[in-house]
Amino acid sequence: MIAVRRADGRxxxxxVRLRGVMLASMDGVEPPPGPWQEAARQVLRDRLGGPExxxxxxxxxxxxxxxVLAACATGTIDLRLGSPGNxxxxxxxVFNVVTEPGYRRRGYARACLAALLDWYRERGVGRVDLRAxxxxxxxxxxxxxxxxxxxxxxxxxxxx
Numbered sequence: 001m002i003a004v005r006r007a008d009g010r011x012x013x014x015x016v017r018l019r020g021v022m023l024a025s026m027d028g029v030e031p032p033p034g035p036w037q038e039a040a041r042q043v044l045r046d047r048l049g050g051p052e053x054x055x056x057x058x059x060x061x062x063x064x065x066x067x068v069l070a071a072c073a074t075g076t077i078d079l080r081l082g083s084p085g086n087x088x089x090x091x092x093x094v095f096n097v098v099t100e101p102g103y104r105r106r107g108y109a110r111a112c113l114a115a116l117l118d119w120y121r122e123r124g125v126g127r128v129d130l131r132a133x134x135x136x137x138x139x140x141x142x143x144x145x146x147x148x149x150x151x152x153x154x155x156x157x158x159x160x
Contacts, residue, residue, distance in 0.1 A: 002111040006119075007057040007072065012044035014069035015057055015096070022098035026133055054078075058115040060108040062100070071099040071108035073116045077125055085127070092120045092128035097136060110139060117143065 007015060016037050024030040047055040054077045062070040074096035082089040094116065099109045120128055131152070132140050 009045040012041040058112040070103040073112035094130035
């Protein structure tokens with residue numbers, strides 16, 4: 001049995017550390033330390049908590065390293081206009097699903113993601129989106145995620 005728990009602000013540093021692991025695996029190089037880390041920790045401290053929070057992170061603690069996180073899955077809820085396919089307009093977005101390399105292939109990310117999906121269901125979220133890495137795609141598909149039509153587009157605005 002994998003023990004999954006909902007993270008709180010005290011887990012912010014460990015979640016940001018795991019985010020660095022994920023970014024390194026995606027980009028092929030470890031991200032440099034910088035202001036992004038403190039900004040991410042602050043977002044987590046501000047947004048994790050309370051039953052009505054619009055962000056949740058589910059984590060698995062490293063079984064052999066007290067105080068260290070082995071895996072996590074992060075999600076937010078966005079309120080959009082309703083549609084026939086999503087009447088409430090509640091839309092989830094999954095990101096930052098990552099497992100420390102030494103703990104991979106044990107089901108930790110799946111357990112974190114399953115807990116996150118339950119959190120969405122409890123809140124009446126009608127649609128959940130994510131962007132999959134090649135490594136994570138089979139996990140997401142096994143949980144029911146499917147391709148959507150239309151291109152994904154992004155615009156980067158300069159910081160003011």
